[in-house]
Amino acid sequence: ETPRKPRGRQFFANPGPTNIPDSVLLATAHQTMDFNDPNFLEVYDGCIAGLKQVLRTQHEVFLYTGSGHAAWEATLVNLLSPGETVLILESGYFSDSWAQMAKDLGLEVQMVAADWRRGVDIADVRAALAADTAHAIKAVCVVHNETATGMMIPLPEVRAALDATGHPALLLSDTISSLGSLDYRMDEWGIDACVGGSQKGLMLPTGMSFTGVSAKGMEAHKTSRLPKFYFNWSKMMTRRHRSFVGTVPISFFYGLQESLRLMLQEEGLDNVIARHTRLARAVRAAVQHWSGNNGPQFFCLNPARYSDSVTAVMMPEGHDGDSFRATALQRFNLSLGGGLGPLGGKVFRIGHLGDLNEPMILGTLATIELTMKVCGVPHQAGGVDAALAALG
Ligand code: PLP
Numbered sequence: 001e002t003p004r005k006p007r008g009r010q011f012f013a014n015p016g017p018t019n020i021p022d023s024v025l026l027a028t029a030h031q032t033m034d035f036n037d038p039n040f041l042e043v044y045d046g047c048i049a050g051l052k053q054v055l056r057t058q059h060e061v062f063l064y065t066g067s068g069h070a071a072w073e074a075t076l077v078n079l080l081s082p083g084e085t086v087l088i089l090e091s092g093y094f095s096d097s098w099a100q101m102a103k104d105l106g107l108e109v110q111m112v113a114a115d116w117r118r119g120v121d122i123a124d125v126r127a128a129l130a131a132d133t134a135h136a137i138k139a140v141c142v143v144h145n146e147t148a149t150g151m152m153i154p155l156p157e158v159r160a161a162l163d164a165t166g167h168p169a170l171l172l173s174d175t176i177s178s179l180g181s182l183d184y185r186m187d188e189w190g191i192d193a194c195v196g197g198s199q200k201g202l203m204l205p206t207g208m209s210f211t212g213v214s215a216k217g218m219e220a221h222k223t224s225r226l227p228k229f230y231f232n233w234s235k236m237m238t239r240r241h242r243s244f245v246g247t248v249p250i251s252f253f254y255g256l257q258e259s260l261r262l263m264l265q266e267e268g269l270d271n272v273i274a275r276h277t278r279l280a281r282a283v284r285a286a287v288q289h290w291s292g293n294n295g296p297q298f299f300c301l302n303p304a305r306y307s308d309s310v311t312a313v314m315m316p317e318g319h320d321g322d323s324f325r326a327t328a329l330q331r332f333n334l335s336l337g338g339g340l341g342p343l344g345g346k347v348f349r350i351g352h353l354g355d356l357n358e359p360m361i362l363g364t365l366a367t368i369e370l371t372m373k374v375c376g377v378p379h380q381a382g383g384v385d386a387a388l389a390a391l392g
Helices: 022-028 038-055 068-079 093-104 122-131 155-165 215-223 233-237 250-267 269-290 321-332 358-375 383-391
Strands: 011-013 060-065 085-089 108-112 137-143 170-174 193-197 208-213 310-314 334-338 347-351
Touching: 011 347, 011 358, 022 250, 038 060, 038 208, 038 250, 060 068, 060 233, 068 093, 068 170, 068 193, 068 208, 068 215, 085 093, 085 122, 093 108, 093 137, 108 122, 122 137, 122 155, 137 155, 155 170, 170 215, 208 215, 215 233, 250 269, 269 310, 269 358, 269 383, 321 334, 321 347, 321 358, 334 358, 358 383
Parallel strands: 011 334, 085 108, 085 137, 137 170, 170 193
Antiparallel strands: 060 208, 193 208, 310 347, 334 347
16 A cells, blocks of 8 residues: 555654644744843743753753753763763663763763563662672662653662662763653752753753753762763853853754743643643553553553653564554554664554643544554554543
8 A cells, every 4th residue: 555645733652752832843943143142141041940940950950952862971971980880770772872871981880680671679779789888889870761661760769779878879860751741859859960851841852951960960070080072061160151062052942941931830840740640541541451352561560660751562472563653654644652672663652741632642542543453453442442531
């Protein structure tokens, strides 16, 4: 069958980038300005204050023109020195990529191994920290929300493991697919560095990322010796913007001003998080229902850690996730996320974060069910009714 020309609106259910609200899209279309123009500086300063509110921090935030990988790298090179050890909690594709980056940057990487479907055992984290009596581990890195598997790692429990063992390592968290979607409290949870990006919960285009840094993180920065130039926080602090070595991407800030207005003023951060919780419940009710009759299964096998921003769904034996996604896209203009790394073809991912409401989620779920019918994927029909019941 020749692919149809898509008609109607695309349902974009990727776990990032995400849907951009029209008002944010329009706000980003701003004419060029001098980034030192007082009118821009007012917008800029407001955005930094708003971003700190979303991070729930009173401390520093440094920004970069670059996607989440840039903030990962910036965070490591600003806090650590060659040969130092980082302890990385395995969660999936993104923890492993961050670990590979750390190795390539010249750090020693110790992993707390975990089954991707069940997630790390906090007792193993505690044991690794307790065994490190010489305090060789300088930082513990955690992906708060593993976008590849649909699992959330409880950061307060990781903080408690550090506190219980009296270990002085910094706590670094990747909040790329959790910030602005899941509850996140940088200062309250004792996070020393928090890595975020523009294209997920903040509902902006891809291309800007940032790190929130605690006072303890700033102390560690003073003695860090990994090479850095564009990412150097000390260099940034000498500038008016206290960020960006180079031209400030002003259009992002007009967009960010609007997305922060939507999140903090119009909806309220607690309501944003509650909406994600509600919509995630509907998605899970559908997946749970479909899983009958040898249907697709939750990839995540730890219900206490289900992510409220993304659900990874494992295809039944003999059915390929990528061809399933291709059918959803070509026939129905529904864009789903694919499986990453070893999960390629094995799972598809439903992104349920950002600018999203009930009709969008229900449309997505109905179309997934339709695609399963079309592709002959076994499932228990009626997942949309289950989602309706979860919402009603
Ligand atoms: N960390 C997590 C949890 C992610 O989901 C992603 C991207 O999806 C990244 C890091 C990498 O970010 P980027 O693709 O913006 O470089």
